[in-house]
Amino acid sequence: MQRDALVAALSQRLGERGLLREPDDMTRYVADWAGDRLGMPLAVARPASTEEVIATVRLCRDHGVPMVPQGGHSGLVAGALPAADGGELVISLERMNRIRAIDPISFTMAVDAGCILESVKQAAAEHECEFPLALGAQGSCQIGGNIATNAGGLNVLRYGMMRQLVLGLEVVLPDGRLWDGMTALHKDNRGYALKQLFLGSEGTLGIVTGAVLKLTPRATQTRTALLGLDSLEAVIELYGLARCDCSDLLSAFELIPRRCIELAMEATSTLSDPMDHSYPWYVLLEVSASGPLDLGAMLEHLLEQGMERGLVLDGALAASEVQSRQLWQFRESMLEGQRRRGEHLRTDISVPISAIPAFVEEASRSVMEASPECEIIAYGHVGDGNLHFNVLPPPAMPEAEKRAHLHALEERLFEVLDGFVGSISAEHGIGRTKQSAYLARLSPVERELAEGIKALFDPDGLMNPGRILPPRG
Numbered sequence: 156m157q158r159d160a161l162v163a164a165l166s167q168r169l170g171e172r173g174l175l176r177e178p179d180d181m182t183r184y185v186a187d188w189a190g191d192r193l194g195m196p197l198a199v200a201r202p203a204s205t206e207e208v209i210a211t212v213r214l215c216r217d218h219g220v221p222m223v224p225q226g227g228h229s230g231l232v233a234g235a236l237p238a239a240d241g242g243e244l245v246i247s248l249e250r251m252n253r254i255r256a257i258d259p260i261s262f263t264m265a266v267d268a269g270c271i272l273e274s275v276k277q278a279a280a281e282h283e284c285e286f287p288l289a290l291g292a293q294g295s296c297q298i299g300g301n302i303a304t305n306a307g308g309l310n311v312l313r314y315g316m317m318r319q320l321v322l323g324l325e326v327v328l329p330d331g332r333l334w335d336g337m338t339a340l341h342k343d344n345r346g347y348a349l350k351q352l353f354l355g356s357e358g359t360l361g362i363v364t365g366a367v368l369k370l371t372p373r374a375t376q377t378r379t380a381l382l383g384l385d386s387l388e389a390v391i392e393l394y395g396l397a398r399c400d401c402s403d404l405l406s407a408f409e410l411i412p413r414r415c416i417e418l419a420m421e422a423t424s425t426l427s428d429p430m431d432h433s434y435p436w437y438v439l440l441e442v443s444a445s446g447p448l449d450l451g452a453m454l455e456h457l458l459e460q461g462m463e464r465g466l467v468l469d470g471a472l473a474a475s476e477v478q479s480r481q482l483w484q485f486r487e488s489m490l491e492g493q494r495r496r497g498e499h500l501r502t503d504i505s506v507p508i509s510a511i512p513a514f515v516e517e518a519s520r521s522v523m524e525a526s527p528e529c530e531i532i533a534y535g536h537v538g539d540g541n542l543h544f545n546v547l548p549p550p551a552m553p554e555a556e557k558r559a560h561l562h563a564l565e566e567r568l569f570e571v572l573d574g575f576v577g578s579i580s581a582e583h584g585i586g587r588t589k590q591s592a593y594l595a596r597l598s599p600v601e602r603e604l605a606e607g608i609k610a611l612f613d614p615d616g617l618m619n620p621g622r623i624l625p626p627r628g
Contacts, residue, residue, distance in 0.1 A: 158242065161218040162198055165244075168210050173250075175199040184245050185237060188229045188292060193587075194239030196223065203250040205325065205333065205364045212362065213331035215244055221617045222246055222329075224358035226300025227271065229292035231501060234357045234586030234622045235300070246362060248299050254278045255365065262370040263322060263339045268299030268363045275368070284370040287314040287406075291487055299363045305355035307582035309486075312538025313406040314371065316582065317354055324350045325365035329613040339367045352608065357584050358619040360612040374443035378450045379479040380458070383434030383469040387512035390436055393466045394508065394537050400457045401442050404450070408538040409439040409486055410511075415534050418492025419485045426484060429471045438537070439486055441479075493532065493545060498554070500546040500561040504572055505581035508540045518544060518571045522564050529564070541581040544568060565592075585623045593623070 165174050175181050176198045184199050186192050197220065202208045215222050221243045225235045237243045248269035255265035259282040266275055272286075272293040279286045290296060290308040300306075302324070307316045314320065323338040336350055353360055384390050390410060397405050413435055420426045429437075442450050454472070461467035473479035493499060506514045515533050522531060528549035535542040546564055548557045569579055569592055585593045597605070609616075609624055620626040 157218045158197055158220060161214055161220050161244070164214050164218075165198065165200055165211060168214070169200060169202060169207060173201050173203065173207065175201065181245075183228065184225060184247060186228065187233065187236060188231060191233055191236065191588075193233060193236040195241050196237035196243050196245040197241055199245045199247055201247050201250050205251075205327065208246070208248075208251075208327045208362055208364050209331050209333060211244075211246060212327050212329065215617060216330055216615065219615070219617070220244055221620050222362075223619055224248070224299070224303065224362045226269070226297035226303070227292065227295040229290075229296040229300065230304065230586065231503070231583045232580075232586030232588040234304070234584055234619070236587075238621070248297060248362075248364070251364065257282050257284070257370075258339065259284050259370075261339060261341075262372070264368045264370055265323075265337060265339070265365065266298055266368060267365055268297065268302070268325075270298045272296050272298060272301060279370050280373060283373045285373045286320070286368055287371055288317065288320060291490060298366055298368070302354055302363050302366060303356060303358045304584045305582070307536070307539065307541065309409065309536065310406050311536060311541070311582075312408060313403060318351060320369050321350060321354060321366055322369055323367035324353055324363055326353055326361040326363050328361045329615065329618040334361070337365055337367055341369070352612075355584070357586060357622050359609060359623055361618065372445045375445045376448070376450050377441060377443040377476075377479060378454045379439070379441045379473040379482050380454060381429050381471045381482045381485070382438045382440070382458070382461070382467050383430055383432070384436045384438060384466060385434060385468060387436060387515055389466040390438055390537060391509060391511055392464070393438060393461050396460060396464075396466070397440060397457055398538075400460070401453060404442045404444050404448075404453070405440065405538070406443050407439065407441040407536075409535070410537045410542075411437040411439060411486065411489070411534050412532060413437070414530070414532055415489035415492070416485060418532075419488035422492035422495060423484060423488040426481075426488060429482070429485070430469045432469060434468055437485075439482060489534070493547070496547050498557050498561070499548060500565055500568075502542075502544045502565065502568060502579075503581050503583040504542055504544060504568075504577055504579060505540045506542070506572070506575045506577040508537065510575050511537065511540065511542065514571070514575050514577070515542070515544070517574075518568050521567045521571050522546060525567055526560065526564055539581070587622060590621075590623065590625065594625070 251267040251269035530547040532545045
C-alpha cells in the first residue's frame with residue numbers, strides 16, 4: 156500500500172514525463188555497461204529540477220521506500236542497479252542537464268548533475284577551457300555519477316581524480332533537506348570539507364544535483380606516441396624517465412599488452428598493426444600544453460633517451476590529430492574486444508607504481524596455477540598505479556561454471572594484492588559486486604567510522620541501501 160501510494164504521489168508531482176512505470180519503459184534503467192542486471196525497480200523517477208528531486212526524496216522518506224540514484228548506466232559494480240525485489244525507486248538525473256554557468260577567468264563551470272561528460276567537455280572548449288576528465292564512457296556517463304564514483308580515467312597522473320576536479324556541490328540529503336555547497340572558491344579552508352564525503356560515496360549519503368567543476372586552459376598542442384617495449388620493467392623505467400623529462404605536461408601513460416592490440420583489431424576492422432613487428436608490451440603516452448612550447452622536441456628527446464637505454468624498441472608517432480585519434484582507438488577498442496569474449500573477470504586494482512612488474516608476475520603465477528587454460532589481460536594507467544588485471548576463462552568451460560571459477564580466481568588475485576598493500580578498487584567503486592572483499596579488508600575502526608557516517612546521513616537506510624555497506628538490521 157505504501158508503494159502504491161508513493162507511485163500515485165510521484166505521478167501527480169512529476170507528471171507523465173517524470174515517472175516511468177511500465178516494464179518496457181524501464182528496460183534501459185536495469186542494466187549497466189557490462190550488461191549486468193539485478194531486477195526491476197518499483198518505478199523510475201525522472202525529476203527535471205533540484206526542487207523535484209527534493210520532493211521525490213521526501214515522498215520516499217515519508218513512505219519508507221528505498222531510493223537508487225542513477226546516472227548514465229556506465230558503472231561496473233552494480234552500484235546503481237535496482238534490487239531484485241522490485242521495491243526500490245530509481246531516481247534518474249538525466250533530465251537535469253543544464254550548464255548553469257561558465258567563468259573562463261576563474262576556470263570554473265557550474266553544471267547540473269545529469270550533464271553528460273562529453274557535453275561538459277564541449278561546453279568548456281567553447282570558452283577555450285578544458286574539463287580534463289577523460290573516460291571511455293564519456294559519451295554517456297553523467298557528472299553526478301562521476302562524482303558519486305570519484306571517477307578517474309586516462310589523465311589522473313596529471314589532473315587527479317574527481318576529488319581534485321570538484322570545487323563545490325549541491326546535494327539533496329536522504330531526509331529531503333538541501334545542502335548548498337556550490338562554492339567556486341579554489342581555496343577554502345573552513346573546517347570539514349563536507350563535499351569530500353559525497354565524492355566516492357556511490358549515492359549512499361545523498362543525491363548530487365549540481366556541481367562546480369575546476370577547468371584548465373585548453374591545450375593548444377598535443378603529441379601522442381605508441382611505443383613497443385619488451386618488458387614491464389622497461390615500461391616502469393620509461394615512465395620514470397618520462398615524468399622527469401616531461402614533468403606535468405605528461406597527461407597519459409597507458410600500459411597495453413600485445414593481446415589487447417589484437418583484441419582491438421578484432422573489434423575494429425579499420426585498425427591495422429601499428430608497427431612492423433609485434434612487442435610484448437606497448438605504451439600509449441601523450442603530452443599536451445598551451446603556450447609556446449616545443450612539445451615535439453620534448454617527445455623526441457624522451458624517445459632518444461629511451462632507445463639509447465634499450466627501453467624503447469620501436470614506436471609510432473602521431474603527426475596529426477587524426478593519427479592521434481587512431482592511436483587512441485586501440486585503447487578504446489580493446490575493451491569492446493574483451494566484452495565480445497563473454498563473461499570474464501574484470502578487476503580495477505592499484506599498487507605502488509614501482510611494484511607493478513612484481514605484482515603482475517606474482518598475480519599471473521597465482522592465477523595460472525589455479526587455471527592453466529585461462530587468459531590473463533593486464534593493462535591500465537601506469538601513471539597512477541591503476542591496473543585492470545582481467546581474466547578470460549578457459550574457452551571450453553561450461554557457462555554454468557564460469558562465474559564461480561572467476562570468483563575463485565579473483566580471491567586469489569586479491570590475496571596477492573594484499574601482500575603489496577594495494578587497493579581492490581582504484582576507480583570503479585564498491586557497489587554490490589566488491590562489497591564482500593571490501594568488508595573483509597576493513598579494520599574495526601574503519602568499519603565503525605564508515606557505518607557511523609552512513610547512520611548520520613541516512614538513519615532510515617533508504618538511500619541506495621546495500622551498496623558499499625550492507626543494509627542495517
